Amino acid sequence: MGALALQTEQLLPEQIAELLGLSGVPGEIVGGLIGAFLIANIMLTMTAIAGPWAKRKITAAFTDRIAVNRIGPFGLLIIIPDAVRLLSKELIVPEGVDRPSWDLAPIILPASALLGFAVIPMGDLGPVNIHLADPEAGLAIVFAFASIASVALVMAGYASNNKYSLMGGLRAVAQNIAYEIPLIITALSVVIFAGTLQMSEIVAAQGTALFTIAGVSIPAWYAFVNPFAFVLFLVANMAEIGRNPFDIPEAPTEIVAGYQTEYSSVYFVLFYLGEFIHIFLGGAIMAVVFLGGAAAPIPALEFIPGFVWFVIKIWAFFLFTQWCRSALPRVRIDQLIEIGWKGMLVLSFANLVLTAIIVGVII
């Protein structure tokens, strides 16, 4: 299967180095930089489509409206004027902000999310295998990068010298701590199945068929193997990236815009970017850990490149966040913490123990 073939392929930086005829350390550095640049650009392009255009279109569909449709086909070119508009706005620096950290926060947020993509195997596109690095502790690294985001939120909240921002920042920490643990514990149950933390191995472990009904083979994606863990992970992931019904750090009707209340212009764009990349990173983790990475759902569709499947999967996750946003009320901060510590944590441990027993007994 495609996914199995992937791991034998070279990683993206090696391929680039080979192409340029470099080898050794210079090859690694140049290849790595160019690879990172490419992947960052892919993600930023996706964000640019998602932010000004797709999000509007999706929201409009849910709310029975038309939305952007005047510039370009389906209004797609709105992205350009929107970018110009956002970037040309005045950057307002409020009195009394804590300058270095106020400036750093909007850089850290998108950067941390982008870093996470370094270890994500994004499938192949023709002969190219889009995967920057494949360290042995890949899954741990991606969680580590993703949770740097909460540092950015606290910095922004604290440095803004605004009470709403402060509350947003504090809420962000409380929420992240409460949901990070269930998130990782649930991911661990997958690690028990796969027996490794390496991303490519996790993907490869999902490459077999789980069972076959009437000629259609259901792949052994962990979402099908352990749907309970999948749902848990999905909920914890929503909280981790702060989307409805867990958009508490922003909570527009309560604390205006939370940590980003005081940000405008470029900094605002950076936050906005960071949030979207974060959603995509959340989707990427979901795809790798539970949805077979870049694999096609049925063998018949394998002619479509893996990367396309991967993009479809993370967009599906994005769509799902927007769907929730249209229909689910925001929970209150204390209820959120309660759900996190009393519900999710217990359930994720139960899941872990059960998985361990099952894996121990059966396999």
Next chain:
Amino acid sequence: MSLEEPLPDTVQEQSADDLEALLGDLVIGREEHINAPGFVIRPDTVQESLRRLRDDAGFDHLSCVTAQEYEDRFESIYHLKKFDDPTQEVSVVVPADKENPVSQSADAVFRTADWHEREAYDLVGIQYEDHPDLRRILLPDTWQGHPLSMDYDQDQPQIVALREHANPLQEDHRSETDSDTMFLNIGPHHPATHGVLHVKATLEGEQIADVESDLGYLHRCEEQLCQNSTYRHQIMPYPDRWDYISAGLLNEWAYARAAEDLNDIEVPEYAQIIRTMGAELCRMAAHFLALGTFALDVYGDFTAIFMYAIRDREEVQNILEDLTGQRLMFNYFRLGGVVWDLPEPRDEFFENIRDYLDELPEHLEEYHDLVTGNEILQLRTIGTGVLPPEVAKSYGATGPVARGSGIDYDLRRDDPYGYYDELDWDVIVEDGCDNYSRLLVRMQEVEQSARIVEQCIDLLEDWPEDERNIQSNVPRTLRPDDDTEIYRAVEGAKGELGIYIRADGTDKPGRFKIRSPCFSNLQTLPEMSNGEYVPDMIAALGSLDIVLGEVDR
């Protein structure tokens, strides 16, 4: 849940003389207002008189406090009613000295007097003794003079020295040495204040220790505008601008009812039915918006429910536009009737309404799926923003807020006007006292309004063509007798919307006082939110469904 019609004889009715006997030597004079007997009392016996009337005669609803200035005296009028039977009314008239207008505060008896007396102090200039917090409420603290008093100079420039013009936001940056609380300004520009309300919140962590509403950002002194306009034509456009959330016809009816009773104008039955139909359409539109914005407050930014509610409201507005010619500022009622008959072709108009009403149950079902059936919403709203019935009564809360607290009070049934008592409908009461109950009440009231509209169009359709009388004969100039006073209320979208008019023998009112339901309802906010989390305070504010145009007038 609908309750039985209240049995009128369960509420003991006292004659004016009984009441006078009850008040005994507190009474120093009698007055007759068109709506109720008035007892003049000394300014230092306000609490005693009101307490007796409340405890011994059952007048548990201080509907309104009107203050005004005469040539020789100031006067505060306390309009009392009974929640069980609002047709029983009594006015307590408290004259105060012209030179030194001091009067006892009623705050100790009715909590609602707090804001009403502050307003009276602000606009007219009567000092209330024992008032817990006698400050200006609608005008800025630095305002000079009292706009509705006689010696107020309109043209006097409001010059405020810099040192007096304290920045209201400044002091909160410095917290008192080692307090654990945080002061937070919510509004006047905030996504959840539904306009320009400023809530000063003191937080303990995320919990509310204290909230205080700061009003007046939208104050236009509508009372003065109406006092400078003629009864016959000019006042009618203004009620649309109090509760401007498409509840215009309900507001117009408040003025129409008071002015028609004042001038003895009959309204033809046909016009009454049109009025009833229009008013209920307005109520539906207003409740849809309340539902949508409440969803906005609880769900977060731009939820689908808001847009669906707007869609439904838009359809009601299309019908209202066909009927009245405008989507918000209807100006459709006239004293003695309405300005236009139903639009031609009538069949098409009826059909539009019928189509809309036919779709409504399906849409409401959708709202129930989306809102009331949603577990997270229930988690958020059940048991939060609790307003016990006694507290609600003491604050003079009315409308869906009171009915959500189990108070069975609806002027359409209890003090019938228009065509309501001929129709078959129910008063919705929920006794959860929380945000969820208020939401349920509004959603069910939409159903009831639809029932009323349906019956109205059945009646209108069969009305004989030569009896379609939309307006009675009303003289071009109306001059009610000098010194006649009336207070009349209707059930607006947010509750009891009352108008007090004192005629001074000219074609314009001598005193025009608006009893705004939102004003009284908003006063309950601290009771509902103290000790709760910020999001619950926001939800409670949303469930009160205030419109700042009506709060500030």
Next chain:
Amino acid sequence: MIGLLKSMATTMKHALDGKTFTVEYPETAPEVSPRFRGVHKFSQERCIWCRQCENVCPNDTIQIVQDDMRNGEQYNLHIGQCIYCRLCEEVCPVDAILLTQNFEFTADTKNEFVYNKEQLKNVPWYKGIDPLNSRNPDRSAWVGEGDGEIDYQ
């Protein structure tokens, strides 16, 4: 949980049915009711300068200037201050002032909204609908294109 799923199903249903209730303004101009009240149109030929409209207007939007023989000289109306209550049309005995359905007007400053009688005369009908005709079918005097030349001058 069932409630949550129901909520999500409901919004998805809306997303998939492809129906929209917003329109593309200005390509799709909204249908307004014949009774809709927009900018005024004034006819000097009809006006008898009785000043009733000026008197009834609740917020002094109309200003009439007459010479000492009580002949009308100016008729100014501040359409930015008007509250579109239609009382002026209601009291006018000769239908010299009436509200068209035209609501599309802009200006750079507030002062430009003060329309004099010429400007008021040139206000176009909205989509060619003569409001008075549809409001009051038996007043045939108002039938016409309303382009300011043929009928309504």
